[in-house]
Amino acid sequence: MALQEYKCPCCGGAISFDSTLQKMKCPYCDTEFDVEALRGYDEDLKDEGSDDLEWNTDAGSQWSTNEEGSLRTYVCKSCGGEIICDENTAATECPYCNNPVVMMNQLKGNLKPDYVIPFKLDKKAAVEGLSKHLTGKFLLPKVFKDQNHLDEVKGVYVPFWLFDADADADIRYRATRTRMWSDSDYNYTETSYFSIYRAGGIGFDHVPVDGSTHMADDLMESVEPFNFDGAVDFQTAYLAGYLADKYDVDAEQSINRANDRVKASTEDAFRNTVQGYATVTPEATNIRLHNGKTKYALYPVWILNTTYKDEKYTFAMNGQTGKFVGNLPTDWGKFWRFGALITAIVSALIYGGMWLWQLL
Amino acid sequence: MKTTKRVCSLLFVIAILLTVAVLPASAEPTSDGRLIVDNADLFNDAQEAELKTLAQENGKKQDCDIIVYTTKSLDGYSAQSYADYCHINNYNDNSVLLLICVAGGEGERDFHISTHGDCIKKLKDSELEDIKNAILPYLQGGDYYTAAKTYINQSVEYMAPHLKWYMLPIAILIGFAIAMLIMNGIRKKLKTVQMQSGAANYVRQDSMNITQSRDTYLYSTVARTRRAKESSGSSTHSTGGDSFGGSGGKF
Numbered sequence: 215m216a217l218q219e220y221k222c223p224c225c226g227g228a229i230s231f232d233s234t235l236q237k238m239k240c241p242y243c244d245t246e247f248d249v250e251a252l253r254g255y256d257e258d259l260k261d262e263g264s265d266d267l268e269w270n271t272d273a274g275s276q277w278s279t280n281e282e283g284s285l286r287t288y289v290c291k292s293c294g295g296e297i298i299c300d301e302n303t304a305a306t307e308c309p310y311c312n313n314p315v316v317m318m319n320q321l322k323g324n325l326k327p328d329y330v331i332p333f334k335l336d337k338k339a340a341v342e343g344l345s346k347h348l349t350g351k352f353l354l355p356k357v358f359k360d361q362n363h364l365d366e367v368k369g370v371y372v373p374f375w376l377f378d379a380d381a382d383a384d385i386r387y388r389a390t391r392t393r394m395w396s397d398s399d400y401n402y403t404e405t406s407y408f409s410i411y412r413a414g415g416i417g418f419d420h421v422p423v424d425g426s427t428h429m430a431d432d433l434m435e436s437v438e439p440f441n442f443d444g445a446v447d448f449q450t451a452y453l454a455g456y457l458a459d460k461y462d463v464d465a466e467q468s469i470n471r472a473n474d475r476v477k478a479s480t481e482d483a484f485r486n487t488v489q490g491y492a493t494v495t496p497e498a499t500n501i502r503l504h505n506g507k508t509k510y511a512l513y514p515v516w517i518l519n520t521t522y523k524d525e526k527y528t529f530a531m532n533g534q535t536g537k538f539v540g541n542l543p544t545d546w547g548k549f550w551r552f553g554a555l556i557t558a559i560v561s562a563l564i565y566g567g568m569w570l571w572q573l574l
Numbered sequence: 575m576k577t578t579k580r581v582c583s584l585l586f587v588i589a590i591l592l593t594v595a596v597l598p599a600s601a602e603p604t605s606d607g608r609l610i611v612d613n614a615d616l617f618n619d620a621q622e623a624e625l626k627t628l629a630q631e632n633g634k635k636q637d638c639d640i641i642v643y644t645t646k647s648l649d650g651y652s653a654q655s656y657a658d659y660c661h662i663n664n665y666n667d668n669s670v671l672l673l674i675c676v677a678g679g680e681g682e683r684d685f686h687i688s689t690h691g692d693c694i695k696k697l698k699d700s701e702l703e704d705i706k707n708a709i710l711p712y713l714q715g716g717d718y719y720t721a722a723k724t725y726i727n728q729s730v731e732y733m734a735p736h737l738k739w740y741m742l743p744i745a746i747l748i749g750f751a752i753a754m755l756i757m758n759g760i761r762k763k764l765k766t767v768q769m770q771s772g773a774a775n776y777v778r779q780d781s782m783n784i785t786q787s788r789d790t791y792l793y794s795t796v797a798r799t800r801r802a803k804e805s806s807g808s809s810t811h812s813t814g815g816d817s818f819g820g821s822g823g824k825f
Contacts (some may be wrong), residue, residue, distance in 0.1 A: 409789075420776055557749040560752045560753060
C-alpha cells in the first residue's frame with residue numbers, strides 16, 4: 215500500500231496544505247509552494263509509492279475476520295511508526311510524529327475524485343465557530359458552555375457524489391379560490407375550482423450526496439450548501455494535513471437521495487408558478503430526469519466532538535463557508551421555569567383582559 | 575237603519591280605542607322614589623325595613639336603584655309594561671325593578687324583572703333567567719320576603735363585574751399554550767442538524783422554463799351558514815318611548 219507524505223523540496227520536512235494561504239507550506243522552514251507547481255512532483259510520487267510498502271501480514275492473526283477486512287496498517291515514512299486506520303481512510307496524521315500522510319492507493323483509478331474544494335477555514339476558525347455557535351442560545355445549559363471540553367477537532371475531506379440532472383415535469387393541480395360575503399341572516403362562502411396545468415423543465419448542478427457512512431447524512435446535509443465555484447481539479451496535495459475518507463457508499467446507492475431532493479425542488483419550483491389561489495393541491499405529478507451525470511468530489515468539513523454528561527455531541531463546520539451546525543442539549547429546568555413564568559404572565563394578562571372587558 | 579248601526583259601531587270602536595289609549599296612561603303606577611313599594615302588603619314592617627336597607631346599601635355600590643314593587647292588580651297593563659312604567663320619572667336612570675302582582679290564582683300571577691339604563695347591559699338575558707329561576711320557588715311557596723331578598727342579592731352579584739368560574743382555567747390554559755409555543759420556538763434554535771428538504775441551492779441559474787401553463791376554471795359552489803346571533807347580550811324593548819330590558823313569568 216502506498217503512503218504519501220509531501221516532503222519539502224527545500225528541507226525535507228513533511229509539508230501540508232495551508233487553508234489561509236491556499237498553498238502548501240512547510241512548517242519547518244516556512245517555504246511556500248504553489249499547489250499547481252507540485253502537480254508534476256505529485257505525479258512522480260504517485261508511481262513511486264507502491265513498491266516499498268507492504269501489508270503488515272504477520273499482525274493479521276491478531277484481528278478477527280471482521281476487523282481484518284476493515285483495517286489497514288501502514289508504516290510511516292518519517293518515523294517508521296505503524297499507522298492503523300480504516301480501510302476507507304485516504305489521508306490522516308501519523309499518531310507518533312504528527313506528520314500528515316496520504317494513502318495513495320485509496321485515491322487511484324476509479325477512486326480518484328474529480329474535484330476537491332480545498333479548506334478555506336483553519337482549525338482556529340472551527341474552534342471559534344463552536345464558541346459562536348454556543349452564544350445566544352438561551353436554553354443551552356450554562357455548564358455545557360463553561361465545561362466545554364473539546365475532545366477532538368479534525369478537518370475531514372468528506373467524499374460526496376455530485377449529481378447533475380435536467381428535470382422535465384408536467385404537473386396538474388386542483389386549486390380553489392374563495393369569496394366570502396354575508397347578509398343579515400347568512401354568511402356565504404363561494405368556492406371556485408380550477409384545474410391548473412404546468413409543464414416545463416429545470417436543471418440542477420452538483421447536487422451533493424454524502425458518500426461516507428462515517429459521516430452522518432443529516433449532519434453533512436446540514437452544513438450545505440457548498441459553493442461549487444470554489445472546487446478545483448483534484449490533487450492529492452490538497453489532502454496533506456487533513457483527514458480524508460474514500461467513499462464507501464457508491465454512486466448507484468446515492469442516486470435515490472439525489473432524485474428525492476431534485477424531485478422535491480422541482481415540485482416546489484413549479485408550485486411557485488401557481489399563484490393567486492387559496493388552496494393548491496397537486497393531483498398528478500410526472501417528473502422525468504435525464505442527462506444525469508455523476509461526479510466524485512471531496513468537500514471540506516471540520517468535525518468537532520465534545521462530551522457532556524457522558525453523551526457525545528458532534529458539530530460540523532463547512533470548511534468552505536463556515537456554516538456551523540450541531541444539536542445542543544436543552545436546559546429543561548430553565549425551560550419549565552421560564553415556561554411557568556410566561557404562563558403566569560400571559561394568563562394574568564388574559565384574565566385581566568376578561569375583567570376589563572366586563573367593566574367596559 | 576243600516577247607517578245608524580254603522581255609525582253606532584264606529585263610535586263604539588272609537589270609544590274603545592280611546593279607552594285603551596287614554597286609560598292606562600292616566601293610571602300609570604307611581605312610587606315616589608321608594609325602593610320597596612309594597613302596595614299588595616306582602617311584607618311585614620320589619621321585613622320591609624330590612625329589604626329597604628339591603629336595597630339601599632347594594633344599590634349605592636352599583637350606582638343604581640334596586641326596586642321591589644308589589645301590586646294587587648296590573649290595571650289592564652301587561653306585566654312588562656306595568657313594570658317599565660314603574661321606572662319612568664321615579665328613579666335613578668339606572669335601575670332594576672322586580673314587580674310582583676298577586677292578582678289571580680296559582681299559576682296566573684305575574685312577576686317581572688325590568689331593567690333600565692346601565693342595568694340593561696349589566697344584567698344579561700341569561701343572568702335574568704338565573705335570577706328568575708332562583709326566586710320562582712319562593713314566589714310559588716308564598717315566601718315573598720326571601721324571593722325579594724334573593725332577587726336583590728343576585729342582581730347585585732351579577733351587576734358587579736364578575737367572571738364565570740371556568741374563565742380562570744381557560745386563561746391559564748391559553749397562557750400555557752402560548753408559553754409552550756414561545757419556549758419551543760426558543761428551543762428550536764438548539765437543533766440545527768436536519769436533512770435538506772430539496773436541492774434549491776443547486777438549481778442551475780435561469781434553467782427553469784415553463785413551456786405550458788393553463789389555468790382552467792371548472793365550477794363554483796356556494797355554501798351558506800346562518801349567522802350566529804348575539805347570545806350573551808341583553809335584549810331590549812321600548813315602553814313609553816324609553817328603552818327597557820327584562821324578563822318575567824307566572825307563578
